[in-house]
Amino acid sequence: MSLTETGNFRSGDFCSENFRSASFISTRNACKLCAPLGASLVMRGIEGCIPLIHGSQGCSTYIRRYVISHFREPIDIASSNFTESAAIFGGRENLFTALDNLSRSYRPLAIGVASTCLAETIGEDVPMYLRQYETERRRGGRNNAGLEPVLFYASTPSYRGTHMDGFHEAIYAAVSALAGEGKKSTKEAEAEALPRINLVSGFVSAEDIRELHDILRSFSGPPDSRGRYPYTLIPDYSETLDGPSWETYRKLPEGGTRLDDIRLMGSAAATLYLGRPSANASDAGHWLLEHRGVPLLNAELPIGIENCDSFFAVLPELWGRERPERWTEERGRLVDAYIDGHKYLNGKRALIYGEEDFICALASFLDEIGVVPVIAATGAENPGFRSRLRSVLRNAKEGTEIMDDTDFAGMLERAKFLKPDFIMGHSKGLYLARNLGVPLVRCGFPIHDRIGGQRILHLGYRGTLNLFDLICNALMEAKQTRHESGYTYI
Numbered sequence: 001m002s003l004t005e006t007g008n009f010r011s012g013d014f015c016s017e018n019f020r021s022a023s024f025i026s027t028r029n030a031c032k033l034c035a036p037l038g039a040s041l042v043m044r045g046i047e048g049c050i051p052l053i054h055g056s057q058g059c060s061t062y063i064r065r066y067v068i069s070h071f072r073e074p075i076d077i078a079s080s081n082f083t084e085s086a087a088i089f090g091g092r093e094n095l096f097t098a099l100d101n102l103s104r105s106y107r108p109l110a111i112g113v114a115s116t117c118l119a120e121t122i123g124e125d126v127p128m129y130l131r132q133y134e135t136e137r138r139r140g141g142r143n144n145a146g147l148e149p150v151l152f153y154a155s156t157p158s159y160r161g162t163h164m165d166g167f168h169e170a171i172y173a174a175v176s177a178l179a180g181e182g183k184k185s186t187k188e189a190e191a192e193a194l195p196r197i198n199l200v201s202g203f204v205s206a207e208d209i210r211e212l213h214d215i216l217r218s219f220s221g222p223p224d225s226r227g228r229y230p231y232t233l234i235p236d237y238s239e240t241l242d243g244p245s246w247e248t249y250r251k252l253p254e255g256g257t258r259l260d261d262i263r264l265m266g267s268a269a270a271t272l273y274l275g276r277p278s279a280n281a282s283d284a285g286h287w288l289l290e291h292r293g294v295p296l297l298n299a300e301l302p303i304g305i306e307n308c309d310s311f312f313a314v315l316p317e318l319w320g321r322e323r324p325e326r327w328t329e330e331r332g333r334l335v336d337a338y339i340d341g342h343k344y345l346n347g348k349r350a351l352i353y354g355e356e357d358f359i360c361a362l363a364s365f366l367d368e369i370g371v372v373p374v375i376a377a378t379g380a381e382n383p384g385f386r387s388r389l390r391s392v393l394r395n396a397k398e399g400t401e402i403m404d405d406t407d408f409a410g411m412l413e414r415a416k417f418l419k420p421d422f423i424m425g426h427s428k429g430l431y432l433a434r435n436l437g438v439p440l441v442r443c444g445f446p447i448h449d450r451i452g453g454q455r456i457l458h459l460g461y462r463g464t465l466n467l468f469d470l471i472c473n474a475l476m477e478a479k480q481t482r483h484e485s486g487y488t489y490i
Helices: 035-044 057-071 084-089 092-106 117-121 126-138 163-178 186-191 206-220 259-267 284-292 305-319 325-345 356-368 384-392 408-418 427-436 460-482
Strands: 049-054 110-115 150-154 197-200 231-234 270-274 296-299 349-353 372-377 401-403 422-425 440-442
Touching: 035 049, 035 057, 035 110, 035 163, 049 057, 049 092, 092 110, 092 126, 110 126, 110 163, 126 150, 150 163, 163 231, 163 259, 163 284, 197 284, 206 231, 206 305, 206 325, 206 460, 231 259, 259 284, 270 284, 270 305, 284 296, 296 305, 305 325, 305 356, 305 460, 325 460, 349 356, 349 408, 356 372, 356 384, 372 408, 384 401, 401 408, 408 427, 422 427, 422 460, 427 440, 440 460
Parallel strands: 049 110, 110 150, 197 231, 197 270, 270 296, 349 372, 349 422, 372 401, 422 440
Antiparallel strands: none
């Protein structure tokens, strides 16, 4: 495989569409979240970074509510706190005051600024504001205790996209602001045992990020004398949003992608990008390709044997090392599980929903275990989603209705006709499960009604095995519950 390949690792036959999503005048029970929320998660996944929402207080409160109820961790989301006067005359002074207060109170290494619908609607030129602030800061004209955290800005109005667009936009903002600063010396490059690679993790769980670290470190070996591994994984909220209990409160938890590692992304041998930004979001992978000459590979999230095989095949190519035997053993256990559970799953029908990247990976996984994803839905409006999802299907080509720019009310109307056996997705799908009388297999984001949503493993052979077990057990439990005698052998 050429390192300059920018398409998916595999291509598939296009399938015909049996159905198209119904069009509605309004959104009823949305299947998407706001763009600044996705940006905030990325910012919390960067070392010493705090998100600052440029807009009203309600925006940051909404984000905190969603993130805390999923991760069960405290999270501070700052706000420039627009009032009526700021909405009329502009929020420049609000933003400057917020930057000063954050610098003094939190002493962050970085502040990520994300815009809101209100700020974008009135035409706030946030990049200009930040340049003006940095000029005043250099001249000593700011009340920020002399601190100079890195500032970067992501344009994230929700009327232009979803939380996934904000997620990718924030990655782009951080990489484009920092990746041109750090360069390895010739001596350092020659001393490295392995070339450096970049991995953009996609919108996954904290447990998934820990799994990606485990996979990458199994290939790269021990860290160097400064504790650095030859890769940059961004974002990394595996500790900042799912860390151990503290004896004393910390305003900024330890962890996150190191700023120095982001600075080195411009001198990497390649970027492996899990997922694909939509046309509404900027693309950090292409920025590194165009501005720093770093080759780009795009891949679906490694869920399912085929996607996992593609992911594990590219790492030896990038690093020139054999795949550790432990992953061959994990793959073997997954194959054995497929055999064990085949009789419970073959021919079953599923409704799946969520982010585009997640749904494409889930559809591929279900397709290979004999489940027909009769509805694959996302709240994002993206014409490319249909062709992308078709390309990952092999067996269920004629049995999948693909819905973009949809909501849960629209899904329910189609599901009553298509009659899925189970549903896969986050907690908001309980609305569907209760109306249809079928089990909900919880995965993805957000999960508000169960403990441990941030620890659900989806990626890799182990994550695929976890999802496989969850599906089998949900169907077996539903069968037991419906049966009069509630038999114990199934």
